[in-house]
Each structure stands twice: as structure tokens, then as C-alpha cells.
Amino acid sequence: MTTINLSQPLDTTVRPDNYLTHTSGFMSWAFTLDHKRIGVMYMVSVLLSFFVGGVFALLVRTELLTPGQTIPGVTADVYNHFFTLHGAIMVFLVIIPSIPAALGNFIMPIMLGAKDVAFPRLNLFSYYLWVFGALFTVCSLLLGGFDTGWTFYTPYSTTTPAGGVIAALTGVFILGFSSIFTGLNFVVTVHKLRPPGMTWFRMPLFLWAIYATAIIQVLATPVLGITLLLLIVERAFNIGIFDPSMGGDPVLFQHFFWFYSHPAVYIMILPAMGIISELISVHAHRHIFGYKFIALSSIAIAIFSFLVWGHHMFISGQSPLLNTLFSLISFSVAIPSAVKVFNWMSTLYKGNIVLNTPMLYALSFLVLFTIGGLTGIHLATLNTDVHLHDTYFVVEHFHYVMMGSALIGMIGGLHHWWPKMTGRMYNETLGRVACVIVFIGFNVTFFTQFFLGSQGMPRRYYDYLPEYQIYHVISTIGSYIMALGFLLTAYYLMASLFGGRRAPANPWGGGSLEWQCSSPPPFDNFAKQPRVGDCYNFSAIRWDEKEQGYVVDPALQASVNPNLAAKNSH
Amino acid sequence: MNIASTIISNLLAGDPLEGRTIWLPPPDSNLAANSDLMFWWINAVCYFFFFGILIALVWLVASYRMKKDRPFRTDGPLHHLPLETTWAVVPLFIVIFIFYFGFRDYLNFMTPPKNSYEISVTAQKWGWLFKYPNGATSDDLYVPTGRPVKLSMRSTDVLHSCFIPDFRVKKDLVPGRYSYLWFQTDKVTPEGWGHNLFCSEYCGTGHSNMNRKVYALAQPEFDDWLTAQSQWLDKIPDEELYFRAGPKLYARCQQCHSLDGTKGIGPSWKDLWPRINGGENGKFVDGTSYQSQIGAGKQYPTPEDYIRASILNPGEHVVSGYGNAMPSFKGQLNDKGIDAIIGFIKHMDEFDTKGKYLKEPAPLPKVSMK
Numbered sequence: 001m002t003t004i005n006l007s008q009p010l011d012t013t014v015r016p017d018n019y020l021t022h023t024s025g026f027m028s029w030a031f032t033l034d035h036k037r038i039g040v041m042y043m044v045s046v047l048l049s050f051f052v053g054g055v056f057a058l059l060v061r062t063e064l065l066t067p068g069q070t071i072p073g074v075t076a077d078v079y080n081h082f083f084t085l086h087g088a089i090m091v092f093l094v095i096i097p098s099i100p101a102a103l104g105n106f107i108m109p110i111m112l113g114a115k116d117v118a119f120p121r122l123n124l125f126s127y128y129l130w131v132f133g134a135l136f137t138v139c140s141l142l143l144g145g146f147d148t149g150w151t152f153y154t155p156y157s158t159t160t161p162a163g164g165v166i167a168a169l170t171g172v173f174i175l176g177f178s179s180i181f182t183g184l185n186f187v188v189t190v191h192k193l194r195p196p197g198m199t200w201f202r203m204p205l206f207l208w209a210i211y212a213t214a215i216i217q218v219l220a221t222p223v224l225g226i227t228l229l230l231l232i233v234e235r236a237f238n239i240g241i242f243d244p245s246m247g248g249d250p251v252l253f254q255h256f257f258w259f260y261s262h263p264a265v266y267i268m269i270l271p272a273m274g275i276i277s278e279l280i281s282v283h284a285h286r287h288i289f290g291y292k293f294i295a296l297s298s299i300a301i302a303i304f305s306f307l308v309w310g311h312h313m314f315i316s317g318q319s320p321l322l323n324t325l326f327s328l329i330s331f332s333v334a335i336p337s338a339v340k341v342f343n344w345m346s347t348l349y350k351g352n353i354v355l356n357t358p359m360l361y362a363l364s365f366l367v368l369f370t371i372g373g374l375t376g377i378h379l380a381t382l383n384t385d386v387h388l389h390d391t392y393f394v395v396e397h398f399h400y401v402m403m404g405s406a407l408i409g410m411i412g413g414l415h416h417w418w419p420k421m422t423g424r425m426y427n428e429t430l431g432r433v434a435c436v437i438v439f440i441g442f443n444v445t446f447f448t449q450f451f452l453g454s455q456g457m458p459r460r461y462y463d464y465l466p467e468y469q470i471y472h473v474i475s476t477i478g479s480y481i482m483a484l485g486f487l488l489t490a491y492y493l494m495a496s497l498f499g500g501r502r503a504p505a506n507p508w509g510g511g512s513l514e515w516q517c518s519s520p521p522p523f524d525n526f527a528k529q530p531r532v533g534d535c536y537n538f539s540a541i542r543w544d545e546k547e548q549g550y551v552v553d554p555a556l557q558a559s560v561n562p563n564l565a566a567k568n569s570h
Numbered sequence: 571m572n573i574a575s576t577i578i579s580n581l582l583a584g585d586p587l588e589g590r591t592i593w594l595p596p597p598d599s600n601l602a603a604n605s606d607l608m609f610w611w612i613n614a615v616c617y618f619f620f621f622g623i624l625i626a627l628v629w630l631v632a633s634y635r636m637k638k639d640r641p642f643r644t645d646g647p648l649h650h651l652p653l654e655t656t657w658a659v660v661p662l663f664i665v666i667f668i669f670y671f672g673f674r675d676y677l678n679f680m681t682p683p684k685n686s687y688e689i690s691v692t693a694q695k696w697g698w699l700f701k702y703p704n705g706a707t708s709d710d711l712y713v714p715t716g717r718p719v720k721l722s723m724r725s726t727d728v729l730h731s732c733f734i735p736d737f738r739v740k741k742d743l744v745p746g747r748y749s750y751l752w753f754q755t756d757k758v759t760p761e762g763w764g765h766n767l768f769c770s771e772y773c774g775t776g777h778s779n780m781n782r783k784v785y786a787l788a789q790p791e792f793d794d795w796l797t798a799q800s801q802w803l804d805k806i807p808d809e810e811l812y813f814r815a816g817p818k819l820y821a822r823c824q825q826c827h828s829l830d831g832t833k834g835i836g837p838s839w840k841d842l843w844p845r846i847n848g849g850e851n852g853k854f855v856d857g858t859s860y861q862s863q864i865g866a867g868k869q870y871p872t873p874e875d876y877i878r879a880s881i882l883n884p885g886e887h888v889v890s891g892y893g894n895a896m897p898s899f900k901g902q903l904n905d906k907g908i909d910a911i912i913g914f915i916k917h918m919d920e921f922d923t924k925g926k927y928l929k930e931p932a933p934l935p936k937v938s939m940k
Contacts, residue, residue, distance in 0.1 A: 244746025382676030456735025
């Protein structure tokens with residue numbers, strides 16, 4: 001694992017030259033090959049998309065305050081566009097690229113002690129593909145939007161009169177390639193650019209997670225690409241592939257779609273799990289518990305992710321035999337997930353926990369992921385899924401996993417690495433307050449909807465029966481609370497850029513390599529390739545008043561954990 | 571008197587929401603009991619793990635906060651193979667149990683009994699048509715109690731899904747395929763109430779209004795209803811057709827066609843007759859006008875022919891400003907039904923904007939049990 005070269009004190013003087021000031025001007029950003037700048041550009045783009053997707057979410061929630069029309073002018077058709085855009089933006093433009101492409105791009109090469117990713121030009125190309133994909137989505141709005149749901153189920157998607165469907169499909173197709181290239185880049189980077197001494201089992205767990213994610217991106221996304229292309233062909237040229245009136249099969253589309261989109265769920269959650277491993281270990285200042293089990297469970301999840309897509313189709317007319325197999329395999333995902341949760345909790349045991357913002361996000365993740373994971377049992381079980389499928393229960397289950405876990409993990413990671421990325425500290429008090437507000441708002445919004453779903457309220461409904469209204473009202477209030485929390489977060493993060501305290505190299509006491517270079521990192525990350533130790537060994541790290549950050553103190557070496565000493569000796 | 575009789579009949583019929591909890595609607599089919607039992611067991615497992623994890627987290631955070639001005643404690647274990655294996659294997663056994671019971675009841679759900687009473691279901695944007703063995707049709711679903719009922723379902727356009735929450739059953743309707751759904755309910759639906767039936771697979775504009783009611787009747791009442799339902803149209807004399815059958819049939823059209831001039835998914839029926847009968851300025855999407863298409867020697871010799879064609883083959887001439895959204899009602903309306911609709915449109919001024927007949931207050935004979 002990375003880090004802490006005890007013989008060589010940390011380079012703590014803030015070097016005047018960092019990646020932000022190395023060159024300047026618009027072109028120096030637009031054509032940069034620096035992974036850090038590309039990471040920052042991704043981050044800004046993803047956060048902007050998150051804002052837009054969030055506005056659509058609030059519109060959807062507000063519209064659902066009353067049965068029938070609530071917002072003047074929002075008809076059933078407009079509402080259908082709203083929830084489609086919310087889903088498509090959040091999935092394809094926000095969550096999928098958020099952790100790997102934004103945070104991963106910035107942190108991964110530094111964690112490896114490398115100067116950049118393996119293919120810097122390909123990296124920039126991925127970013128521009130993302131931008132083109134996003135532009136196509138915007139274009140589709142100008143052409144009349146799309147109301148297909150983010151799942152594009154046929155034959156509705158090939159017959160809907162909405163004018164922007166092909167543009168949106170093209171956008172997602174391009175975004176898919178952005179994702180494939182990022183994945184490819186990261187696989188090669190992890191394989192080829194690990195520094196001497198960093199064996200596979202010495203990598204920070206974030207890298208394991210990013211690596212497992214990259215494998216899924218490379219293997220699964222092409223299937224989405226070809227599926228969308230077939231859909232475009234069918235819609236544009238009336239060639240029957242999925243539409244039964246032209247001899248196609250709509251269930252085939254569902255198989256193709258979920259063959260990508262189920263693994264895509266793990267493209268979202270795996271890197272968040274990687275972040276949580278870092279957050280919990282660093283902010284509890286405690287060696288991660290059960291490193292190998294956590295690392296291998298990422299790989300196990302990546303493998304299982306390819307074998308469970310059919311659980312989206314238990315009532316679609318798929319054969320009972322397939323349903324049975326898919327149900328059985330789906331349950332197997334519970335095992336690596338349980339291993340991770342229990343190992344993270346054990347990491348807190350006998351730790352040195354600091355309840356700062358990233359740690360609060362990590363704890364929120366643990367609670368929300370537990371709820372999201374456990375409610376997955378209801379849905380993987382065949383007979384209860386018959387009742388719950390396509391109701392709000394499903395909506396809440398995946399919001400707990402995709403938002404409560406993947407996005408909360410991303411925001412936790414953003415806070416964790418914010419001082420490194422920007423060189424500034426944010427207001428810690430506001431950070432904690434905002435995290436608590438988001439946590440409360442999230443649960444008010446989404447836990448309520450479990451009751452809605454199990455009582456039979458189907459999803460994607462514009463109008464509903466009056467008996468469901470009370471839950472919708474509570475849920476909408478929750479979404480406003482959550483929005484408040486995110487606005488507060490946006491405020492103090494922006495404020496930190498202008499008035500925040502300068503960040504030390506190691507504000508949290510982390511052991512991995514990114515905490516060894518200054519904040520923000522210099523253009524070339526490290527003057528010379530750093531030596532690598534155990535990145536989860538915190539025994540020689542102490543707080544330094546003068547530095548206002550953590551430093552490595554060789555004098556502490558004597559008190560090294562006997563367990564660690566034994567481990568490191570072989 | 572009225573209130574008293576309502577209360578008494580409610581008492582006799584029982585509370586329709588009996589057995590309902592904050593999690594689940596009333597369990598009113600043979601499949602609901604096992605499904606709910608499974609649901610509660612899984613909930614119990616979830617509560618156990620969730621509260622266990624929550625309490626452990628609170629305890630851990632409370633116990634192991636960082637001590638200021640002291641070196642980090644480093645005495646925590648790095649790994650513990652027996653413990654880690656335990657929490658990998660224990661969940662495995664739990665989920666295998668859950669899988670097995672879910673699987674067992676699912677097989678039951680997937681296998682309709684041989685002696686089932688079969689009802690054919692057709693879904694299209696955005697309505698349901700239930701067709702019974704004697705040829706009767708209905709918009710709401712009527713089922714006999716005490717025997718298995720099998721729905722043989724198909725869709726004529728896009729995906730739909732038939733979902734009856736109180737029965738815990740759901741199945742997609744896939745165009746180009748038949749799918750089955752079965753259940754048995756032993757509880758007669760109380761008067762003035764019905765189980766919800768939802769479309770739960772997104773199908774566009776009218777998706778959320780594709781909900782209907784399910785009424786379970788005891789076999790004798792069901793048989794009476796069935797006979798009446800199959801004959802109600804035939805019993806109405808031709809001259810009374812438009813006001814007796816028209817409004818009832820219009821219920822299937824109202825999703826798209828208003829009577830007050832509001833533009834819906836399809837054109838409003840307000841003043842439709844004057845428009846197509848010698849009409850002014852109406853246009854079709856192909857650019858031709860009403861006048862050039864309707865009239866002696868033209869495609870539709872009479873306005874009646876035009877309406878009939880629009881019901882049976884709606885895509886032939888789509889009115890300008892609207893999409894080709896209407897499904898064909900071929901096989902769903904017989905000649906008498908079409909006559910009723912034509913008459914209804916002709917005499918639009920005799921109805922209010924909800925389709926209520928204004929002239930005679932309540933001349934309609936009782937044709938349905940509900």
C-alpha cells in the first residue's frame with residue numbers, strides 16, 4: 001500500500017507552483033492532458049448536471065403534491081418528460097461518471113504515485129465525448145424531448161411521438177463510449193503504472209474498487225451501445241427488431257438493456273464503496289479491517305453483476321426457470337455486500353474516530369446502504385417481487401442504493417479530497433450541518449415511499465388515488481429539506497474557494513500517497529517516484545500544530561502496532 | 571333511514587380494508603397469505619440487521635472517538651478470518667432460505683389451475699377490455715368468488731402490466747404474446763367499493779389513469795351479472811340507443827375525447843357533428859379537408875360512415891393537430907354499439923359536458939349489479 005516513507009519527512013512547504021497555477025488561460029484547460037484538470041472539469045460538469053437533474057426531481061416531487069395537476073401547465077405528457085429527464089440525467093450524466101471519471105481521474109494516478117493516467121489523450125477524449133453526449137441530450141430537448149423513461153422500453157420508445165428520442169439515444173450512445181474509454185484507461189493504468197513495491201494487495205481499496213468498476217465499464221457498456229443503435233435503427237428506418245408489429249420482440253430489448261444496466265448499478269456503487277473504505281479508515285485513523293475480504297468482495301460484486309440482470313424481468317414473461325436462477329444468483333450479491341459492511345464497522349472498532357464531514361457522510365452511507373441492501377431482499381424474492389415490482393418500493397430501493405449510497409459516497413469523497421483538489425478547507429461546521437440535513441431530508445423523502453410502494457402505488461404515475469396523497473406530501477417535503485442541504489453544501493464549498501483556510505498537505509491524517517504531495521498537488525504530482533508502504537498504517541502519523549495538519553513523526557515508529565509489525569515483516 | 575341502512579349493509583359486508591397494515595393493503599386472494607408471510611419474515615430479517623447495525627454503529631462511534639493530544643491507538647485487529655467467514659456465510663444461509671420459500675410460492679403463482687374460469691383481457695393505450703366466455707365485455711373486472719380465475723392477457727400496442735395490489739398479483743402484457751395471471755378470491759367485494767387494478771408498466775400519457783376496479787361477486791350474482799352484461803345492449807330499442815347506451819360506452823372514450831371543447835389526446839366531441847356534417851374548415855393531417863373527404867361520392871359517403879371508420883380504422887384519416895394515437899375498436903364494439911356512439915355524437919346538445927343525459931332524468935333500466 002501506498003505511502004509514508006518514514007525515512008523521508010513529508011514535503012510540507014506549499015510549493016508556489018501547483019496544477020492550478022502551472023499554466024493559465026482557457027486553452028490551457030480545454031486542451032490539458034493533466035488528469036487533475038480533466039478530473040476537475042468532469043467534477044464541475046457532473047455537479048452542474050446534478051443540479052439540473054435535481055431541479056427535475058424537485059419538479060416531479062412538487063407535481064406529485066396533489067393528485068392530478070399541481071403545477072399549472074404540467075400535464076401528464078410534461079410530467080413524463082420530467083421524470084425521464086431526471087432519470088436519464090442522473091444515471092448517464094451524473095452517477096456513472098461521477099466517481100470514476102471525476103474523483104477517480106483526479107485521485108487515482110496520485111494514489112499510484114504516477115504522473116498521469118496511462119493514456120492522457122484518451123482521457124481528454126473521454127471528457128469531450130461526455131460533453132458531446134450531454135449536448136445531444138440538450139439537443140433532444142430542442143427537438144421535442146423524450147418521454148420514454150430512462151429505460152427506453154420498446155415498443156413505447158420506438159412509437160412515442162416525442163421528437164427527441166433519437167437524439168437522446170445518440171447522446172447516451174456517445175456517453176457510453178466516454179465511459180468505455182475511461183474504463184479502458186483505468187484498467188491499463190492500474191496494471192501498468194503501479195509503483196515499485198505496490199503489489200495488488202498493497203493498493204488502496206479505492207483503487208480496487210475503481211479497477212473492478214473499470215472492468216465492468218469495458219465489458220458491459222458495448223452491449224448498451226449496440227442496443228441503443230438497434231433501437232435507433234428501428235425507430236428511424238422501421239426495421240423490426242424489438243417491435244412485435246414488425247416481427248420483433250420487446251422482451252429481447254429488456255434482456256439487452258439490463259445486461260448493461262444491471263452491471264451499471266455496480267458501476268455506480270462499487271467506486272462509492274471504495275471511497276467509503278478510504279473515508280472510514282482515514283477518519284477513524286485505524287488500519288482497515290480485513291483488507292483482502294474487502295478487495296476481493298469488489299471483484300466478486302463485479303462478477304456477480306453480470307449474472308443477475310434477469311431479476312428486473314420476473315413478471316415480464318421470462319420463463320420461470322430463468323426467473324428462479326436469476327433470483328438465486330441475485331441473492332449471492334448479499335454476501336460480498338455484507339462482508340463490506342461488517343468489515344467497515346470492524347474498522348471503527350478500537351479506532352480513533354473523528355466525526356467530521358467526510359466521516360458523517362461515510363456513516364450516512366453505512367445506514368442508507370444497509371437499508372437499500374436489505375430492501376433488495378424483498379425484490380430478489382420471487383413471490384414478494386410479484387407484488388412489489390414496478391411500484392414505489394422499487395423506486396425507493398434503488399434511490400437508497402444509487403443516491404443514498406453512490407451519490408452520498410461521492411459527496412463524502414468530494415469533501416474528503418476537496419482540500420487536495422482546491423487547496424482550501426471548507427467550513428467544517430456548515431459541512432456537518434449540511435450532511436445532517438441531507439441525511440434527514442433523504443430519509444423523509446424516500447423512506448415514506450416504501451409504504452407507498454408496498455401499498456400498491458405504481459411508479460411513473462402522474463395522477464394517483466387520494467389515499468396515497470399523505471405519503472406523497474411527506475415525501476415532497478423531504479425532497480425540499482434535501483435540496484436545502486445541497487444548496488448549503490454548494491454555498492460553503494464555493495465560499496471555501498474564496499475565503500477558505502489554506503489546506504495543509506495532510507489535513508485528515510491519511511496514509512495513502514495523495515496526502516504526501518502538497519495541496520493542491522504540483523503539476524507533476526511528485527518530484528520523484530515516492531516509496532510505497534502500508535497506506536493504512538497510521539501509527540507514525542500525528543497532528544502538528546505548526547503545520548495545522550498531520551505529519552509523519554519517525555519518533556512514533558517505536559509504538560508501531562505489533563500486529564502491523566508482524567504483518568509488514570513478511 | 572338511508573344512513574342506517576348504509577351502516578347495516580357495511581356491517582354485514584365487513585370492512586373492505588380489513589387486514590390492511592401500514593405496509594400492505596388487505597390480503598384478499600389465495601396468493602396474498604403466503605406473499606405477505608414472506609414479506610413479514612423478510613421485514614423481520616431487515617429489522618434485525620438494520621437495528622443491529624445501527625446500535626453497533628452508535629456504540630462504536632461513542633466508544634472510539636479520537637483522544638486529543640494522544641498518539642493513535644493501534645491495538646485493533648487487522649483481520650479475523652473466522653469472524654469474516656462467519657459474516658459471509660451466515661447471510662448466505664439466510665438468503666437461501668428466503669429464496670426457497672419465495673420460489674415455492676412463485677411456482678404456485680405461475681401455474682394456473684386447470685379448472686380456472688378464464689377471462690380474456692385486452693389492454694391498449696389507455697384502457698382495459700375484459701371479455702367473458704359468454705361474449706359479455708366490461709371495463710371493470712368482475713370475477714366470481716370461490717374458484718380460480720385465470721386472466722388470459724394481451725396488449726395491442728405497447729407494454730402494459732396488470733396489477734391488483736389487494737390480490738398481490740402482477741403480470742406484464744407484451745404485444746405479440748399472451749400472458750396469464752391467476753388468482754382466487756373468496757371474499758365478496760363489499761357494496762360501494764372495489765379493488766384497484768392498475769397498469770404498472772409505463773405506457774405514456776394516460777398511464778396513470780389506466781386504473782379500474784375489480785369486483786368479486788358470489789357465483790349466483792356473478793352469473794346474473796354476466797347474463798345481464800351480455801344482453802344489455804341488445805335489450806335497448808334502437809331509438810333509445812343513443813341516450814341509454816351512448817353515455818355508458820362513452821366511458822371508454824372520455825380519456826381522450828372531451829365533451830366540453832377541451833383539446834385532449836383526441837379531438838373533443840363538442841360540435842363534432844356540425845363540423846363533419848357539411849362542415850367548415852376541418853382538416854386532416856394529410857392536408858385534405860373534411861369537405862373533400864365526407865359526402866356523396868367521396869371516401870365517406872355520409873358523416874356516419876366517417877365516424878364508423880374512425881372507430882374501426884382510426885389511422886386512416888387523422889385530424890390535423892393530433893397524433894395517430896387511437897387504437898382500433900374492431901371486435902370490441904358491435905354495430906349496435908357503433909350506432910349508439912354515432913347517435914350520442916349526433917345529439918351532443920342533449921347531454922351535459924360529463925355525458926349525462928339532460929332530457930329524461932333517470933330512464934335507464936338497471937343493467938348492472940354495480
